[in-house]
Amino acid sequence: MTAESEVRRRIQERGKITFAEFMEVALYWPQGGYYAGREPIGAHGDYYTSPAVHPAFGALLAVQLFQMWRVMERPSPFTVLEPGAGNGLLCRDICSHAALLPDGFSDALKYICLDRRSAGTIESGLPGANRVLANGIPFRGLQGCVLSNECLDAFPVHQVVMAAGGLREVYVGLAGERLVEVTGKLSDPRLAGRLEGLGIILADGQTAEVNLALDAWSRDTAAALDRGFVLTIDYGRTARDLYDFELRPRGTLVTYHQHTQTDAPLTRIGSQDVTAQVDFTSAARAGEMAGLESLGLVSQREFLSNLHLDRLRDRLRENNLPPRQMQANRAGMLDLVRPDGLGGFKVLAQGKNVAGPALWGLERSPGNDAEIASLIYNLPVPTLTRHHLSLPDGRDLGAEVEFEAFWPFSDTSPTGGT
Numbered sequence: 001m002t003a004e005s006e007v008r009r010r011i012q013e014r015g016k017i018t019f020a021e022f023m024e025v026a027l028y029w030p031q032g033g034y035y036a037g038r039e040p041i042g043a044h045g046d047y048y049t050s051p052a053v054h055p056a057f058g059a060l061l062a063v064q065l066f067q068m069w070r071v072m073e074r075p076s077p078f079t080v081l082e083p084g085a086g087n088g089l090l091c092r093d094i095c096s097h098a099a100l101l102p103d104g105f106s107d108a109l110k111y112i113c114l115d116r117r118s119a120g121t122i123e124s125g126l127p128g129a130n131r132v133l134a135n136g137i138p139f140r141g142l143q144g145c146v147l148s149n150e151c152l153d154a155f156p157v158h159q160v161v162m163a164a165g166g167l168r169e170v171y172v173g174l175a176g177e178r179l180v181e182v183t184g185k186l187s188d189p190r191l192a193g194r195l196e197g198l199g200i201i202l203a204d205g206q207t208a209e210v211n212l213a214l215d216a217w218s219r220d221t222a223a224a225l226d227r228g229f230v231l232t233i234d235y236g237r238t239a240r241d242l243y244d245f246e247l248r249p250r251g252t253l254v255t256y257h258q259h260t261q262t263d264a265p266l267t268r269i270g271s272q273d274v275t276a277q278v279d280f281t282s283a284a285r286a287g288e289m290a291g292l293e294s295l296g297l298v299s300q301r302e303f304l305s306n307l308h309l310d311r312l313r314d315r316l317r318e319n320n321l322p323p324r325q326m327q328a329n330r331a332g333m334l335d336l337v338r339p340d341g342l343g344g345f346k347v348l349a350q351g352k353n354v355a356g357p358a359l360w361g362l363e364r365s366p367g368n369d370a371e372i373a374s375l376i377y378n379l380p381v382p383t384l385t386r387h388h389l390s391l392p393d394g395r396d397l398g399a400e401v402e403f404e405a406f407w408p409f410s411d412t413s414p415t416g417g418t
Helices: 004-015 018-028 054-071 089-100 190-198 213-224 281-289 300-306 309-319 321-336 366-375 392-396 400-405
Strands: 080-084 109-115 129-133 144-151 158-163 166-175 178-182 207-210 227-234 254-257 271-277 293-299 345-354
Touching: 004 166, 018 158, 018 166, 018 271, 054 080, 054 089, 054 144, 054 300, 054 321, 054 366, 080 089, 080 400, 089 109, 089 129, 089 166, 129 400, 144 213, 158 227, 166 190, 190 207, 190 281, 213 227, 213 281, 254 321, 254 400, 281 293, 281 345, 300 309, 300 321, 300 345, 309 321, 309 366
Parallel strands: 080 109, 080 144, 109 129, 144 227
Antiparallel strands: 158 166, 158 207, 166 178, 227 345, 254 271, 293 345
16 A cells, blocks of 8 residues: 555545644655655755765764764763654764764764664664664663754644634545645644744735644653753744744745655655755754753754864865866765755754853854864765765856855964864
8 A cells, every 4th residue: 555545545434634743754664655664865866965965964963973972071882862863874974983083982983873764874883883673762861962863853743724714624535536725723732823923914815834743852852861961953933933924924844755855745746855944943842841951053054164064175185086076076065054955954053961061053153163173183084985965067056165165264263263
């Protein structure tokens, strides 16, 4: 039974279903859901992520995790739990660079790739790496970090619309043989409660998404951690920005097929990605309700720049790469911080039972710069491998000035950066 036939079966048996239920089937139905046994990331998939773009992403996350470990007084094991780990590429890049960091960090590191689907993996054979297949977070008593990258945007969302009679929910139903969107009463009072709690009043005709799964996610994450950090990297916005009628009157739900935005969720069911931007205000609040302290929210561009991605960029010349490979590596690093792309993603840091200096990725200071620079200097320069996506011909990015335009702080480094 395909994902579409399962959607139709449910509607025929029970009537219209919420968009959240539709999205759950479309993405995760075992017999033909989008994530059921296929690899959606890369040149032959439908989208790409930061780990696939360049291994510098994992290298700098290893540096950030190293600081977390020291702040926590070097527990062993220091567990990194990555929900939605997919093929394990981020695990591979973090673990391989952690092995080169000082003070026995890699000996303490235990990395768990958690996913609800079986996928081709590339992290096997890495010391300290493990794979667990499960829906949810079936762990307790961890000391370390729950690290997710583009995980929350794949949570099923409800859709609501402001109609003349008040807030209504968008459902999926049948009109003859056609799948159609229909509206009805709210399936859950928390939908209205979420918007009210945020102080959001939708305009007439405005459509928006509400991710109710954030509450359970935060409770499970907090329960898994005895002590440590939560680092959530995803595309999204604060609530006030996310629900801005002038900018997003139809919400943020999009669909992708073969790197093309199609925006037709009721077609290609099971064969295209369905995703919505993350409400980081609600994610932070849900975490606080579950016992997680909000430590900071910055863009990925700021986060990686604070961790000295510019130094890794400058050191590429040490590898004496052929011109095309040099351009591809520089293009990958640029993509990580491009403001209108991956650089615009958000990084939410939360903590539980931890106290100490600010995380290096959240703010830049002269004291931090010297220590990070020392760590970066002793790491080999990460370059693209066969596991990563080589942006063709550097995407014709060309001139150095274009690169520098996207690079914050590079001319203000107190320790000699460019």
